[in-house]
Amino acid sequence: MHLAECQQHRQGDRKAETVTGAPVQKRGTAAPMSRETTTSPANATTDVTKLDRVVIRFAGDSGDGMQLTGDRFTSEAAAFGNDLATLPNFPAEIRAPQGTIPGVSSFQVHFADYDILTPGDRPDVLVVMNPAALKSNLPDVPHGGILIVNTDEFSKRNLTKVGYDASPLQDGSLEPYQVYEVGMSSLTQGALEGTGLGKKDAERCKNMFALGLLSWMYHRPTEGTERFLAEKFAAKPAIAEANLLAFRAGWNYGETTEAFANTYEVAPAKLPSGTYRQITGNNALAYGIVAAGQQAKLPVVLGSYPITPASDILHELSKHKNFGVTTIQAEDEIAGIGAALGAAYGGALGVTSTSGPGVALKSETIGLAVMTELPLLVIDVQRGGPSTGLPTKTEQADLLQAMFGRNGESPVPVVAPCSPGDCFDIALEAVRIALTYRTPVMLLSDGAIANGSEPWLVPDVTDLSNLSVEFATEPNAMDGSDEHWPYVRNTDTLAREWAVPGTPGLQHRIGGLEKADNQGQISYDPDNHDRMVRLRQAKIDGIDVPDVTVDDPEGNARILALGWGSSFGPIGAACRRVRKSGMEIAQAHLRHLNPLPANLGRILESYDTVVLPEMNMGQLAMLLRSRYLVDIRSYTKVAGLPFRAAELAEVFTDIINDTRPEGSGEADHVLTEATE
Amino acid sequence: MSIDLGLPDLGGLAEVPTTDEPQKAKDYKSDQEVRWCPGCGDYIVLNTMQSFLPTLGLKPENIVFVSGIGCSSRFPYYMDTYGMHSIHGRAPAIATGLATSRPDLSVWVITGDGDALSIGGNHLIHALRRNVNFKILLFNNRIYGLTKGQYSPTSEEGKRTKSTPMGSLDHPFNPLSLALGAEASFVARALDSDKKGLTEVLTAAAQHRGSAFVEIYQNCPIFNDGAFDVLKDKDEAARRIIPLRPGEPITFGPESEYGVVRSGFAGLETAKVFEIGLDNVVVHDSTVADPAYAFALSRIGGQDLEHTPTGIFRQVARTTYDDAARAQVAQASEAKPADLQALLRGNDTWTV
Numbered sequence A: 001m002h003l004a005e006c007q008q009h010r011q012g013d014r015k016a017e018t019v020t021g022a023p024v025q026k027r028g029t030a031a032p033m034s035r036e037t038t039t040s041p042a043n044a045t046t047d048v049t050k051l052d053r054v055v056i057r058f059a060g061d062s063g064d065g066m067q068l069t070g071d072r073f074t075s076e077a078a079a080f081g082n083d084l085a086t087l088p089n090f091p092a093e094i095r096a097p098q099g100t101i102p103g104v105s106s107f108q109v110h111f112a113d114y115d116i117l118t119p120g121d122r123p124d125v126l127v128v129m130n131p132a133a134l135k136s137n138l139p140d141v142p143h144g145g146i147l148i149v150n151t152d153e154f155s156k157r158n159l160t161k162v163g164y165d166a167s168p169l170q171d172g173s174l175e176p177y178q179v180y181e182v183g184m185s186s187l188t189q190g191a192l193e194g195t196g197l198g199k200k201d202a203e204r205c206k207n208m209f210a211l212g213l214l215s216w217m218y219h220r221p222t223e224g225t226e227r228f229l230a231e232k233f234a235a236k237p238a239i240a241e242a243n244l245l246a247f248r249a250g251w252n253y254g255e256t257t258e259a260f261a262n263t264y265e266v267a268p269a270k271l272p273s274g275t276y277r278q279i280t281g282n283n284a285l286a287y288g289i290v291a292a293g294q295q296a297k298l299p300v301v302l303g304s305y306p307i308t309p310a311s312d313i314l315h316e317l318s319k320h321k322n323f324g325v326t327t328i329q330a331e332d333e334i335a336g337i338g339a340a341l342g343a344a345y346g347g348a349l350g351v352t353s354t355s356g357p358g359v360a361l362k363s364e365t366i367g368l369a370v371m372t373e374l375p376l377l378v379i380d381v382q383r384g385g386p387s388t389g390l391p392t393k394t395e396q397a398d399l400l401q402a403m404f405g406r407n408g409e410s411p412v413p414v415v416a417p418c419s420p421g422d423c424f425d426i427a428l429e430a431v432r433i434a435l436t437y438r439t440p441v442m443l444l445s446d447g448a449i450a451n452g453s454e455p456w457l458v459p460d461v462t463d464l465s466n467l468s469v470e471f472a473t474e475p476n477a478m479d480g481s482d483e484h485w486p487y488v489r490n491t492d493t494l495a496r497e498w499a500v501p502g503t504p505g506l507q508h509r510i511g512g513l514e515k516a517d518n519q520g521q522i523s524y525d526p527d528n529h530d531r532m533v534r535l536r537q538a539k540i541d542g543i544d545v546p547d548v549t550v551d552d553p554e555g556n557a558r559i560l561a562l563g564w565g566s567s568f569g570p571i572g573a574a575c576r577r578v579r580k581s582g583m584e585i586a587q588a589h590l591r592h593l594n595p596l597p598a599n600l601g602r603i604l605e606s607y608d609t610v611v612l613p614e615m616n617m618g619q620l621a622m623l624l625r626s627r628y629l630v631d632i633r634s635y636t637k638v639a640g641l642p643f644r645a646a647e648l649a650e651v652f653t654d655i656i657n658d659t660r661p662e663g664s665g666e667a668d669h670v671l672t673e674a675t676e
Numbered sequence B: 001m002s003i004d005l006g007l008p009d010l011g012g013l014a015e016v017p018t019t020d021e022p023q024k025a026k027d028y029k030s031d032q033e034v035r036w037c038p039g040c041g042d043y044i045v046l047n048t049m050q051s052f053l054p055t056l057g058l059k060p061e062n063i064v065f066v067s068g069i070g071c072s073s074r075f076p077y078y079m080d081t082y083g084m085h086s087i088h089g090r091a092p093a094i095a096t097g098l099a100t101s102r103p104d105l106s107v108w109v110i111t112g113d114g115d116a117l118s119i120g121g122n123h124l125i126h127a128l129r130r131n132v133n134f135k136i137l138l139f140n141n142r143i144y145g146l147t148k149g150q151y152s153p154t155s156e157e158g159k160r161t162k163s164t165p166m167g168s169l170d171h172p173f174n175p176l177s178l179a180l181g182a183e184a185s186f187v188a189r190a191l192d193s194d195k196k197g198l199t200e201v202l203t204a205a206a207q208h209r210g211s212a213f214v215e216i217y218q219n220c221p222i223f224n225d226g227a228f229d230v231l232k233d234k235d236e237a238a239r240r241i242i243p244l245r246p247g248e249p250i251t252f253g254p255e256s257e258y259g260v261v262r263s264g265f266a267g268l269e270t271a272k273v274f275e276i277g278l279d280n281v282v283v284h285d286s287t288v289a290d291p292a293y294a295f296a297l298s299r300i301g302g303q304d305l306e307h308t309p310t311g312i313f314r315q316v317a318r319t320t321y322d323d324a325a326r327a328q329v330a331q332a333s334e335a336k337p338a339d340l341q342a343l344l345r346g347n348d349t350w351t352v
């Protein structure tokens, strides 16, 4: 998916994300759709099958380098010109006990010859490095799927560790799958014999063997990976060489043995023309902040405290000091936002980045920013909660915290990106709101967007909007005196002036105590407090946000699928499936959650049914019901993983056919397993 | 190991613009009515500050007071400078962001024993360790005033208050020992009533580049009246207060008959000068690199005020966080122009 597709649903050239067509070469099985098989001239024994899309999942122990392997395969797919989406999934522990289920780390990549919306529901191909990876990931593989298994790790001991009585490779339980048994550890060791590397070190390169094998199977370009390895291990030429040898050994294994009857081709995608790169959500957010500082002509000060899954924003921004970016790794979450607010008071673009537990700690300072009406960007990369919850898993359950998680009437604008690439645009949008209206803005990303990646059409910087602001320079007292009154407001935006220290004649005091309207001295006057509460609310309610657009290709849909945040992909993919099966459904996606787009109420009313999937217990549904007094069919799941397109397609189909029992999925708070 | 950033050896106000226009104390008085209780020590500190600031000759618009919550934290409202009355304990965090991004400001944090040592303890120690260029004035009245009289982290053990009718159980902090343990580069103590001593300390603090920590003993006549009376009674004060004067032997007493001498392992204690001889009295030097000396000074006397050194305990030059942070930004900017388009493109693109 490209640009903020959720901003403007692109019409035309829409191809349904086909129901999983596993590239199985089981004799006697009907070939799934959209495939042609030819015989490869290079290898007379290998057929080349053309596919429109493939989902591959690499799974192994956290020490097996699966994230790197997946990442490299993704880069190869990107370099080849496929559209793609990824889903890394790893344990919160840095190294959970080796060979155990909690220690399994996986990386799923979906690549296609058309524009796709999700990392894929289920892997067509599962690469497993040990029994634990097989056990924990096999339930996701549809029957007929391909398993590529590193048999060397299937020792009695490792099998027992995860509760296998007999080896699944021998007991017939893998019959429904197409299994390729490859002794990856020993083959890698064999390939590295004579390099002088110890057995253990040699064995560690087996992930590159797997990458080489898969790269061969899918006709991937290899120059990028070869260059990457040389650069990554530039300081350790022996290790670089070993990884390269393992990578080539994997490729050659596929090429020379006759174990694999088929290779597969996924042609480049026909995407809008332009220059592309691969980008993760956290990186796109960091770039958006750098760009916002440049467009606003303000220095950026990020105050932050390390927290999963937001730390990469701090890491990335700390690399870009040449753009006038200062990063302060503070002593705690509170100090992080404190430093950002202090910098904002001094006239910088103040930013803080965190996850839900950090927002809880920052709440009081967000309240101070509301009261002092200073611009501030607060990024919450949501993860599973409550409390420490599921640090590495995704969730959308901080919406109400962002909206209301402060004492008093403390309104804050809330925006949410719909994809990794959209993080760039949403950061600029959040900063626009913060600077124009002098308010803290909550930006709700989530774990799936933060670590997920996709091809990104690199923006032309000359197209970015100008965000420059003017500081106050003259006294503004309404009584004609030569004083600065801090709470005199712009009549359009209701924003107060930004008078930064160092400006002669504008000395004034602000703070957390209630202030008198206009004049800004401390005021305990009841009527004044009532007026100020309403003014602060009116300022946020009056923020100019774009209308939401509806995607309804035929224009006759009676059902609207509504969403926010990272569920845009699965909802969109599900809508495609529903439409492909001949039914109509409209889709709308919210990037602005506070205030809501002005046309939303009218849109909600114009459909018979509005269905709203959320990775929480129905938080947006609750807000919309109370705001618009319309019913919403809430479909909720809080499993730490994104929705599956198939699962949502079934929900939508049931609702369209009216076969979904009343009340089912109606904020039923039931963890619903995907049924495909 | 410290990295030589090639930073110039500057004073605390080196980049703050000055003015030749004569200033008076009243130029620093805001139009807000001062609302501390009658007789509160805060008034004297405010007056001292207002008469001291003109001596710096800074542009008043380049002075900022940031405070937390508590009686003393109302201070910024009464100063005709820029000011932020923030939230409980967080003033050092806010000042860190402000001072780091604005070297042209003279930033003062006003805090109290509850604000700085209880709810804001973490921010205080980290600000001191980083050595950010702002001044921290801790008004220590050994009580919670604004919430009407609960014991504070500097209250004596066993103190009976509204929340501790049977006596408090907490062992108090020695704020100076804490600051020194947190690697503070400037540590001083003054009494609210001692205008001259306080002015001297404030002047040195303002000129110090880095975090300057000043403990001010402040009387709260409402909830902890007379906590420091023994230091205000002329005879008692002469016996108890140990004035620290740079380059001079540390003597005290009505006839300077007592002195501070070395004791045990890196310790200090008081002794009669005639018994040990003036040559054995320690000559005060706040610039000693080893903080053990200032720490030993901070341990003389203490909660019971039997002996109370006042003045500057420690004043050493150390790279400040904000200077170093700005140097990194400058260095990066010099090494690589800010080319946004190049950043967005990255190294790995393909064209469709």
Ligand code: SF4
Pocket: B035, B036, B037, B039, B040, B041, B042, B071, B072, B141, B145, B146, B219, B220, B221, B222, B223
């Ligand atoms: S309560 Fe104590 S510290 Fe607070 S203003 Fe009154 S006298 Fe001063």
